[in-house]
Amino acid sequence: MAEQNDDAEKTEDPTQKKLDDALKKGDVAKSQEVSTWFAMLGTGMVVAMLAPSTADSLSTALRGYLVNAHQIPMDGTALHGLWQATGLKVAAILALPLLLLLAMALVGNMIQHNLVWSAERMKPKLNKISPLAGFKRLFSAESLVNFLKGLVKIAVVSGLMVAVLWPQRDTIDTMIFRETGVLLEEVHILVLQLIAAILAVMTIVAAADYVWQRQRWHEKQKMTQREVREEYKQTEGDPLVKGKIRQLRMERSRKRMMAAVPDATVVITNPTHYAVALKYEQGMGAPVCLAKGTDQIALKIREVARNHSIPVVENPPLARALHATIDIDQEVPEEHYRAVAEVIGFVYRMRERGSWRG
Structure with a gap:
């Protein structure tokens, strides 16, 4: 009617x-x-x-x-x-x-x-x-x-x-x-x-x-x-279809992101709400973000990291700051160099001593 x-x-x-x-x-x-x-x-x-x-x-x-x-x-x-x-x-x-x-x-x-x-x-x-x-x-x-x-x-x-x-x-x-x-x-x-x-x-x-x-x-x-x-x-597309496509793209992006976590050097957490996976190797200008997320995604990142013996470091202020200022595949902003360098240095020292348990 x-x-x-x-x-x-x-x-x-x-x-x-x-x-x-x-x-x-x-x-x-x-x-x-x-x-x-x-x-x-x-x-x-x-x-x-x-x-x-x-x-x-x-x-x-x-x-x-x-x-x-x-x-x-x-x-x-x-x-x-x-x-x-x-x-x-x-x-x-x-x-x-x-x-x-x-x-x-x-x-x-x-x-x-x-x-x-x-x-x-x-x-x-x-x-x-x-x-x-x-x-x-x-x-x-x-x-x-x-x-x-x-x-x-x-x-x-x-x-x-x-x-x-x-x-x-x-x-x-x-x-x-x-x-x-x-x-x-x-x-x-x-x-x-x-x-x-x-x-x-x-x-x-x-x-x-x-x-x-x-x-x-x-x-x-x-x-x-x-x-x-x-x-x-007709002009913009069916909102339901567009929403479904957006959801599929997000799921694919999330899968690619999770697949990159095993290559991370360290995962910095909040400890339960935020997680940011960073990779750093000799010759790189600055660490690069491989994955980031909150709540359930953060939990999944920490789970994948522990399954692959990737160090997980709790640093709530740094985790929140990195999550807000960095995107996937981007380098760490210059204002966070010192804090990130301290975390990565800590991870390297623990590995040299053989005392890191993941």
């Missing part, structure tokens, strides 16, 4: 691995309203800066077709060449505005997250063609929110159009009588006013939607406690 509740409630913040996996799949926090805002901003920039020059260029490029319409050949080859030349001219004229719109669309995505290259979204999935899954998506809470959001945007944009154009209704009624140059200029001003008003409202909408989408995405990435444990096992 506890496992079911654990799986049902996603209460844990997503781990970095979970966020990285989501990024690889192309699952990122993204607000379509922010992208739309940048697209609208790009449109406004095109209308404000490039519309007059683009319109003049298109007018110049296409005026000849109207003036010389009667001279344009209509046979297949000539018509194909005409369409090709016209297409190249129009593409060259519209290239800069289109590039600006494309750049603003990229900025609208990159400002929310870095560019993500993932084929995960393009992979075929059965739930995408499943009628039942489609029905659930169609009537889900997200679809309802998007539908209401769309209605609100239509209402807001319609209201803005009325608010901007209604005061100009008398001017609009008489526009048909204007000269072409004056008409285009007045239309240009009205369009800029309309875009500016829409951008002002969309700024609030885009900011609110971005916060909502990011919060919703973060909630979706949350994990259950069981998922966190499973991920930890």
